[in-house]
Amino acid sequence: MLASLVAKEKTLAVIGLGYVGLPVALEMAKHLKVIGFDVKENRIRQLQQGVDPSGEIDKSSFEGRNIVFTSSIEVLREAAFFIIAVPTPVDEHNVPDLTAIKAASATVGSVIKKGDYVVYESTVYPGCTEEDCLPVIEQVSGLTRNSDFKTGYSPERINPGDKVHTIASVIKVVAGGDAEALEQIAGVYELIVKAGVHKVSAIKVAEAAKVIENTQRDLNIALMNELSIIFDKMGISTFEVLEAAGTKWNFLKFYPGLVGGHCIGVDPYYLTYKAAELGYSSKVILAGRYINDGMGAYIAQKIVKHVLLHNGNVKEARVLILGATFKENVSDVRNSKVADVVRGLQSYYLQVEVADPNASSDELQHEYGFGLVEKPAGHYDAIIVAVAHDEYKAYDDAWFAAITKPHALIADVKGIYKNRIPSRMYWSL
Structure with missing residues (x-):
């Protein structure tokens, strides 16, 4: 297979052209004949014009591919090597939603x-892969895996917004349905x-390796979030404590914050779902999820308490939230925990405005029921800096003072303004 692909006698196809699939397709297209397949017609039209809807890849990366x-x-039929890279979210009950991956299968x-x-x-x-996805292919095609067609799994390691850890610079885990498949698939990715x-010995091993990568991060961030709650009650700075502890050579540097997106906030639920199916009820992993899923409401409660103390009338209070995406410097709002903060504040009838230089107001309105203001217009009783976009790093004490009331609270979730806001009350996780 590898030799035929390299000779361009056969074609590789990538199904799903989002954050994961598009970089893979474009990189493969430097060396092979590639079909980029997606069911979203609008996305295909944009890609044909050299435009990445996610804003992650510039136009020059499409040239010469x-x-x-x-x-x-009908076009997809021309392919002989298929890479499936579609979303695998969870539903409203945190149960794995395999709709897209089964449809792609x-x-x-x-x-x-x-x-x-x-x-x-x-x-x-x-x-x-072996229990839920490949049986779909077998049923539809009438073919048998590992004899009629070869199978494999190679978990994605795409980090949106990261221009350093790209697909080319991060080691790729590869598994095959048999020894021949493993060698051929590894050769393609090389x-x-x-x-x-x-290379790993089995598809299950590769699947497990991927899902625990983000589970580990989730648990470490959950610890930091729980520490921030404890230290807040003690009246000490979490970031100062972490800075001090970080002087030890083996202290792992994680920080508190909102944990959303389509990886860290989702993947642990895939593992605990399978564990429950096997009769084991996760303790540690779900405890971390409980803490991280509750941080939006926790931040909202801190703001409400401040408003009650300094304003008294929550219905007249105005709050500005800076940042709506799931992480800094991306446009993706999927599973953004900023929405939890908005809902928490609105449940107490505060007037909430949200601004973000990267997010789509229409997408937020569709996903969460709120849009963006074009330009903040003071005076606010509180400002929550929820996402550490680069655009926000230039803001200073004078900027915050100009659009807030004297009693206002600046809630700096990521701690980017530490020791820089003397004229207003300041709080961070």
């Missing part, structure tokens, strides 16, 4: 041929991953 963007099943099943390869990159629980690949 051997790639066709399409939503046509059915699509591949409708076009796959004997001798073809299919590799999954979407984050799932251990066992999902074309684009300069850091190299790490």
Whole structure:
């Protein structure tokens, strides 16, 4: 397979052209014939114009690539090596939602041929690829895995907004349904991953490795968030404590904050779901999720208490939230925990305005029921700096003072204004 792809006798297809699939497709298209497939017609039209809807990849990265963007099943039939990179979210009950990945599996099943390869990159629980996804391909195609077609799993490690840890510079974990598949799939990824690949013995191992990467981060951040709650009651600065503790060589540097997005705030639920299916009830992992999922409400309560103490009438109080995306310097608002802060404040009838230089007001309105203000217009009783966008780092004490009341609170979630706001009350996690 690898030799045929390199000789451009066969074509590679990437199904799902979001944060994960698009970088993979464009990198592969430096070396191979590639089909970029997505069911969203508007996304395909933008990509055909060299525009990344996510704003992560610039127009120059589309130039000189051997790639066709399409939503046509007929075009997809030309491929022989399929990479599936579609979203795997959780539903409103934090149960894994496999709708997209099963639909993508059915699509591949409708076009796959004997001798073809299919590799999954979407984050799932251990066992999902072999127990839930590949059976769909087999049912639709009438083919049998590992004999009629080869299988594999190579978890994505894309970090939105990160221009350093790119697909080429981060080691790629690779698993195959058998030894032949492992070698061929590893060879394909070695074309684009300069850091190299790490081969594992089974698809379940690769799935597990991916899901615990973000589970580990989630738990460490949960510890920091719980410490911030404790230290706030003690009247000491969490960031100062962490700075002091960080002088020890083996202290791990994590920080408190809102934990949203489509990775850290989601992946642990895939692991605990599978554990529960096997009869084990997670204790530590779900405890971390409980803490992190509650931080939006915690921040809202701090603001409400301040308003009650210094204003008295919450219905007249105005609060400005700076930042609505799930992390700094990205446009993605999926699973943004800023929405929890907004809902928490509105439940006490405060007037809430949200501003963000990167987010789409229409998308926020559709997802969460609130939009963005074009320009903050004071005077506010509190400002919450919820996301550490680069644009906010230049703001100073005078800027905050100009749009707030004298009794206002500046709630700096990420601590980017430490020791820089003397004229207003200041609080951070």
